[in-house]
């Protein structure tokens with residue numbers, strides 16, 4: 139990738155001509171309207187900064203140390219360039235998500251506190267290079283990404299070599315002062331994988347639920363309400379009361395039991411908050427807290443998962459590791475049937491064997507490592523996206539980089555699209571390996587244009603995706619592929635701390651005669667050693683044997699490396715995470731707790747339907763989109779449906795097509811739907827699910843809907859979206875009541891003697907107090923009586939006694955307007 143001189147100039151606050159002159163002084167050839175490499179840009183900038191520094195030093199006539207100068211510059215740049223935008227975490231996320239970008243960010247300097255804001259500059263689209271030039275450019279670009287001593291020595295703080303393509307026409311400079319760039323690699327990885335972190339989701343959930351509660355409580359606002367007084371009084375009592383521990387996921391009836399209230403009381407309290415829930419519904423954390431306050435019961439909400447989640451505990455413990463070291467990338471190969479996935483895996487493995495470990499016997503353990511230019515790469519030996527997504531669905535994402543194999547003589551096929559959808563859904567960057575390039579009818583350009591149509595544009599066409607021409611038969615391009623993988627790994631800065639206890643992911647397992655349960659694991663962090671006690675999902679054990687992919691016994695496994703281990707109590711499940719713990723006892727205890735937790739969670743989830751889940755999520759502000767998978771009989775239908783679905787959106791909800799393709803609904807679609815967060819709904823047009831897909835969908839609680847008329851499909855989706863939208867609340871006035879007398883009842887409050895002028899007053903109605911034509915209070919009826927009896931309703935022309943919740947200042951002559959709130963299902967207009 140090259141950068142326009144004009145753009146470099148703009149970034150430096152100079153004219154292009156001045157940049158050309160600086161370049162000349164450095165012996166770099168540059169033209170005002172020309173382009174330079176990021177490294178050249180970096181050199182120019184450093185040179186310029188140093189020049190500047192010298193002149194400053196002269197002026198001040200003081201010897202200032204280099205670091206000080208840097209700090210000063212930072213401050214100055216902050217003052218001088220207020221337009222600069224600070225690099226945000228989202229930018230980092232964006233960066234890593236976008237497949238291959240071309241350059242590596244440099245080490246940041248954590249001690250520097252000042253952070254200049256970064257300016258976004260527009261880059262004109264690079265012209266599409268052709269032929270030999272194209273290859274040259276690519277090579278040049280690649281060169282820039284390699285760790286160069288020269289680059290490492292640079293002390294400049296804003297480095298154009300750190301430029302990163304963010305959007306097609308944009309180039310952004312990384313802010314090297316941004317402290318978070320020093321985030322541990324695992325953190326970055328984790329954050330990248332889950333676009334929204336759990337904490338973010340929590341915050342949003344809390345915010346959303348709070349806003350629902352606030353909205354619905356609006357009626358009782360405006361002064362010290364009875365509830366408020368109640369709360370204050372009860373708070374005093376709380377001091378003496380025992381704190382009740384309530385699990386985060388609790389049903390209404392379980393909550394009632396825990397706080398020793400009747401189910402009726404809890405349901406009524408919820409209703410008063412505007413929430414219609416039945417006994418089996420789950421309460422959100424916010425409702426638990428609000429209800430507890432209402433009842434004056436001190437509670438402590440705890441997350442049962444946190445107690446059992448050994449992986450989370452491990453991550454917390456090892457989060458601030460200071461011994462991060464580069465680790466090998468973990469690669470999965472995916473693609474259409476017969477496009478050469480297995481052949482490619484074999485070729486890569488054999489090239490390693492023949493070249494390096496001649497005589498070594500390849501052990502098929504489910505993963506293997508190769509070395510290229512002194513760096514290791516781990517390949518997962520099970521090609522295909524099923525295993526990849528199954529693992530993700532189990533919460534473990536082991537793959538760092540995916541290779542999508544496309545046969546050059548066959549082009550993009552359904553499973554190519556599927557594989558891409560799976561990688562994209564998992565936010566795993568991918569490289570396209572255009573295979574069978576040796577074949578006479580190979581047409582790599584066709585593959586490129588087919589993928590470009592899907593938005594997967596090759597780098598040489600100005601896009602972001604690396605395409606590598608390979609032949610699994612002749613071995614052509616394999617080196618290039620490995621180089622590209624390493625380049626991507628470098629961008630991702632995959633790091634781990636080998637000094638920590640190990641965390642590994644199981645990728646395969648089996649029971650072997652004489653050895654017992656055997657599992658292949660890939661270590662994600664720490665070093666796994668013989669005799670380590672571990673927990674692994676619901677199983678546990680102690681590492682007895684470690685065998686590598688060449689069949690050799692080993693004493694330990696380092697981060698990024700695969701190995702087969704024995705010592706499990708039971709066969710582990712692929713996708714489960716193994717974590718080393720202090721003792722066998724703790725390992726067993728943790729595994730048992732995990733098992734209990736999973737069983738409980740399974741029980742509690744079993745009554746929840748997908749749609750209900752979605753609806754609840756949207757009500758709680760968690761969900762803004764309805765994830766769907768579209769399968770249809772022809773490409774034309776797929777496009778038409780996708781086009782129409784994309785238009786179905788409003789400010790609250792929208793459809794998110796996570797995958798679409800021609801053909802029957804398969805088990806893979808179900809797996810993908812399951813791995814989506816939240817689970818996706820599968821829409822079939824003129825196609826049906828296979829029996830395997832039907833069974834799997836039933837097992838996994840995935841909804842499949844099939845249609846033969848597009849309008850029916852769209853109507854149904856609109857209906858679903860309507861169901862997911864927050865219901866509209868309409869007010870309906872029930873009566874107009876005149877206050878004719880007031881009575882002060884000691885310890886009870888003011889009772890208004892009223893006459894119903896119009897309509898019918900109901901117990902439980904809301905009420906507005908109108909004095910001299912102005913609404914002075916909005917609340918609810920606390921009681922409705924005829925003479926001394928509580929009544930359900932009082933009609934026009936009758937007298938009644940009314941008390942208003944939280945309001946005693948009622949006066950003769952006040953008019954009460956009673957009303958009801960009617961929830962109307964929102965209707966999606968689109």
Ligand SMILES: Nc1nc2c(ncn2[C@@H]2O[C@H](COP(=O)(O)OP(=O)(O)OP(=O)(O)O)[C@@H](O)[C@H]2O)c(=O)[nH]1
Nearest residue numbers: 474475476477478479480481573574575609610611
């Ligand atoms: N000429 C040529 N043939 C290849 C190449 N790669 C694979 N093949 C052939 O293509 C066929 C399919 O290759 P596989 O490696 O089995 O393909 P796959 O994608 O693993 O297939 P499945 O495992 O069935 O999904 C085999 O006959 C291979 O010999 C290649 O680069 N060139």
